[in-house]
Amino acid sequence: MNLIALKMLTGDRAKYLGLIFAIAFCTFLLENQTSIFAGILRRTGSQIIDVSDANIWVMDPKTEYFEQTKALKDTDVTRVRGVEGVEWAVRLFKGNPVARTMDGKFATSFCLGLDDATLTGAPRKMLLGSWERLREPDAIVVDKAGYLLLFPDEPLQIDRTVELNDHRAVIVGISDASAPFLSYPIIHTRYSQAINFVGRERTQLSYVLVRSAAGVNPEEVTRRIEAQTALRARTTEQFRWDCIRYYLKNTGIPVNFGITIAIALIVGTVVAGQTFYLFTLENLKQFGALKAIGVSNGRLTKMVLLQALAVGGVGFSLGTGMAAAFFEITMRKIATRGLVLIWQNVAITCACILLVIIIASLLSIRRVIVLEPAEVFRG
């Protein structure tokens, strides 16, 4: 009877395709929007994740997210180094100098000043040049997206000169830094040089980067740092989630995406549900005939469920394929790099689609179950 159920389903091409596309577009929208949403939120902590050699960030007690910094005292580094469980601690500067090319093209940038001695936090994924060259005078490493923002349509090339707040800087490397939340160029340079680019102030230290000692729980180390220095200390993962939570709470991003996702779900449920219900109604006479012939309600319920699952399965697969193709194309573009189809979102969408088809099939099943087989005798 399963094969008969599937043949009944696919026999009405127009309705079958309508159902498939309703589910497919619902799937596509859900996966697309939730993955972009997650990708954008992930970008809020991109620069935190890119610093792979440290695992603890120390900052002003009131700092809530990466962009929000208040300078620490230079002596704070030494205080942090004195905490038990800290293997090493180095300075990190974050500023926003304006980068300008010789052609006059300019852009506000994220400038990260790395500890002069160790270059902790230097980009590990280099596309051109070498981060070790940051030790050279005026040296900077710029990310590929930032480079293309400053030098549109030009091939990647090192040893080019730019100005950072009117200070000469030489690009010695091009990195593959993760996309930031704002499309600013990401510039890495030495700490001493970064504060020159931005302009000296009384205090300039944005963050202290810390590596916890082997065998010591990083979270325990953060608690010790906070207790002994009265500064805020977060593990990389904690700080990254702080940023995500901040943007979730303080921006319209969740509402914006939430509305689209809700509409996709509602429209998907209504369209798919209505079409499937109509499909069942149109086949009611046939279901009645099957009932008369001796097909039980249980068997008919399984047939309707199979039809719903088949439609859901094909529609979901098609929609997921469309979403995968979308991200395959967009991930290669500079503006949308790093936005990928996240498997967790595929799983959640799968659950949503399952819910949609269960709702759609419940009404249909009810109609089939309450159907009097004697109806079949009514002309």
Place this chain on the structure above:
Amino acid sequence: MINENSIAVSTHALRKHFGGNGARVEALRGVEFQANLGELTFIAGPSGCGKTTLLSVITGLLEPTEGEVHLFGQNLTELSGEQQIAFRRKNLGFVFQQYNLLPALTATENAAVPLIAAGVKWSEAMERAKYLLDKLGLNGRSDALPAKLSGGQQQRVAIARALVHEPRLIVCDEPTAALDHVTGDKVMELLASTAVHPDRAVIVVTHDSRVFHYADVIAEMDDGEIVETKNMARKEVFA
């Protein structure tokens, strides 16, 4: 000669009411009906006299309000819902006025539905259905969808579907109503030649007097009652 073993269907004091209070309709009023094995029994009468209701109750598709229905000695009202379904699946074949073929299935697949429902393997069911369709003169059309078949051809497929699992009772609801006279006559001829069998009863509900000559027995109904039962000299037809 009719003995107790040759009685396929019998009803006793069969009543069926629809609705309640002021809207109550008495569709069957104490019907006493009998159909025998090897006979083609017609239930005739004007529209709304209760023919289809009687057929529905006889086949277990409707519960009687009162009275008993015996099919091959089995009191239908004593069977549970599931048992009735299994009983119907094994012993009954249906031919409907509007054919009620599944539009997405080919003629062979439609004819094979009762076998599939009974759990027969797909390939075997198709083979048996195709054999029967060939026998009913549909060779060459077995892969056609119902929409590509004429009314007469569709009714032949419906007859094949009713016969394929070799049931002991075949019920036909106005099998010629949707057909022109010539096609209707052919369908009745086919039914009389292939469905009637010493171990099988065929009940036909109709008000088409043009096909009465195919009947062995005609039970005339009016206003929910059998008002007259006539034994006929059935026209002999050969498969």
